[in-house]
Amino acid sequence: MENILEIRNLKKSFGSHGVLRDISFTVKAGDVISIIGASGSGKSTMLRCINQLEDATSGQILYHGEDITAPKVDVPAYRKKVGMVFQNFNLFENMNVLENCMVGQRKVARKSKEEAEQKALFYLEKVGMAPYIKAKPRQLSGGQKQRVAIARALAMEPEILLFDEPTSALDPQMVGEVLQVMEKLAQEGLTMLIVTHEMAFAREVSKRVIFMADGVIEEEGTPEEVFGSPRSEKTREFLSRFRKC
Amino acid sequence: MISDMNFFERILYILERYGASYLKGAGTTLLIAIVSTAVGCIIGFAAGVVQTIPVDQKRDSFFKRILLRILRLILDIYVEVFRGTPMIVQAVFIYYGLSQMCNIQLGMWQAAFLVVSVNTGAYMAESVRGGIISVDPGQMEGAKAIGMNHVQAMTCVILPQAFRNILPQIGNNLIINIKDTSVLSVISIVDLFFVHKSVAGALYTYFESATIVMLIYLTMTVVTSRLLRLLEVKLDGSDNYEMTDTMDIGNQLGKKRS
Numbered sequence: 074m075e076n077i078l079e080i081r082n083l084k085k086s087f088g089s090h091g092v093l094r095d096i097s098f099t100v101k102a103g104d105v106i107s108i109i110g111a112s113g114s115g116k117s118t119m120l121r122c123i124n125q126l127e128d129a130t131s132g133q134i135l136y137h138g139e140d141i142t143a144p145k146v147d148v149p150a151y152r153k154k155v156g157m158v159f160q161n162f163n164l165f166e167n168m169n170v171l172e173n174c175m176v177g178q179r180k181v182a183r184k185s186k187e188e189a190e191q192k193a194l195f196y197l198e199k200v201g202m203a204p205y206i207k208a209k210p211r212q213l214s215g216g217q218k219q220r221v222a223i224a225r226a227l228a229m230e231p232e233i234l235l236f237d238e239p240t241s242a243l244d245p246q247m248v249g250e251v252l253q254v255m256e257k258l259a260q261e262g263l264t265m266l267i268v269t270h271e272m273a274f275a276r277e278v279s280k281r282v283i284f285m286a287d288g289v290i291e292e293e294g295t296p297e298e299v300f301g302s303p304r305s306e307k308t309r310e311f312l313s314r315f316r317k318c
Numbered sequence: 319m320i321s322d323m324n325f326f327e328r329i330l331y332i333l334e335r336y337g338a339s340y341l342k343g344a345g346t347t348l349l350i351a352i353v354s355t356a357v358g359c360i361i362g363f364a365a366g367v368v369q370t371i372p373v374d375q376k377r378d379s380f381f382k383r384i385l386l387r388i389l390r391l392i393l394d395i396y397v398e399v400f401r402g403t404p405m406i407v408q409a410v411f412i413y414y415g416l417s418q419m420c421n422i423q424l425g426m427w428q429a430a431f432l433v434v435s436v437n438t439g440a441y442m443a444e445s446v447r448g449g450i451i452s453v454d455p456g457q458m459e460g461a462k463a464i465g466m467n468h469v470q471a472m473t474c475v476i477l478p479q480a481f482r483n484i485l486p487q488i489g490n491n492l493i494i495n496i497k498d499t500s501v502l503s504v505i506s507i508v509d510l511f512f513v514h515k516s517v518a519g520a521l522y523t524y525f526e527s528a529t530i531v532m533l534i535y536l537t538m539t540v541v542t543s544r545l546l547r548l549l550e551v552k553l554d555g556s557d558n559y560e561m562t563d564t565m566d567i568g569n570q571l572g573k574k575r576s
Contacts, residue, residue, distance in 0.1 A: 124463060126459055126462065126463070128376060144376050144377050145377075148377075149462070149465045149466060149467045150465065152462060152463060152464070152465045153464070153465030156463065156464070157463035159456060159459065159460065159463070161456050162456075162460075163454075163456040163457060163459055163460030163463070164460065165457060165460065165461070165474075165475050166454075166457065166479060167475065167478040167479050167482070169559075176464075176474055176475075177464035177465060177466065180466060180470050180474060181464060181465040181466055181470065182465075203562065204561045204562050204563070205559070205561070205562070206562050207559045207560050207562060208559040209555065209559065212557075212559055222460075225464065226463070226464065229464050229465065
């Protein structure tokens, strides 16, 4: 199948500190890839580079063969196709749930009000948040906010959805409801790139797992390979720390 | 005969003879304060937006970066000059200065609106910039992530929140303007303070007239601050929300499809 994304020799440094040191991998349609690794290993920075929220220092990010790090690229148009779900939800505080899911469709995709509303309701229904369309973000729990944020991203009908630690800011009892939604999306064939600390989820839901350490991809493979028989010493050490707790 | 009256009788006498003048003066004061605060807000928002435009070294053209830098320099000078000099001097400077130096004959009304608006704008520019910066950066990222450009993100997401954040500041400025328009009497604007000076001078009743004027100013500012508080509550919306029946949603969807 065709590559949606191809990351080639991606490097990112803040000052003299190299956060990403030569990252390369590809994402094909239907891939569900979990990216695991210790805090500070560069997982989130990589995701933010892919969505151009951070400028890569060097390297290429090819989207259907087009390098979107080039100066002349229409970044907003690219972002429309590559959705992102944040650790802190980032729902628009000045809008209710329904408006959050409509504003991008109306302003960016220029859809009619009826169409945008219908699509918003469809995806809110999918994440189980349709009854809350009149609520403001501040009135929702973390898990509810994250489900709305997922619906907002889906309403743009992206080709691929990036998740930046979607459950890290949630209370333990709310993690499940968000992971359930994500699992459903994975089963429906949505292409997903997920930075996560939920090892059980990464193991069960993803097709591929990428383990990052110190700004490089230390190990990459199927969940069975990475979790079952890790080749790298660093992977083994990282995973063993998780099993203890 | 006015010297035979006691304090309250004198106040009643003044009100009887000059009540209409006081009210007209108060109306002028309010008109200048409200219009100029509104115009000042527009200036402030424009300036604040320009000050917070991000510069992308890679994607923005050289021309755009230079233009932005010049604009910001002009805005900085504007803010420093009008925030750093008294409005009473600005009024004289603009009213007489423009006619002498540039041969522009401003009416005193135009001069009054101009001075107060531009002065308010200088204060608001910094408030708006602060209001924009104080919005959680995640809001901008959320907007970008669904494909919004900077203008869309500002108008739909950031500015409405910044506006809510600085509403108390806007109210502050309005109240300051209601009081500070009194300095416009130097360019012969017949506002509330001008009426006071005329009446007090004509009847030699400084204390009585000042009492009346104090009360009118206080009424205007208290009412204004209460109204603004109401607006804040209204903007924040209800703390409750209604659950929407999912069956209804299904029906709505059905209706729209058919």
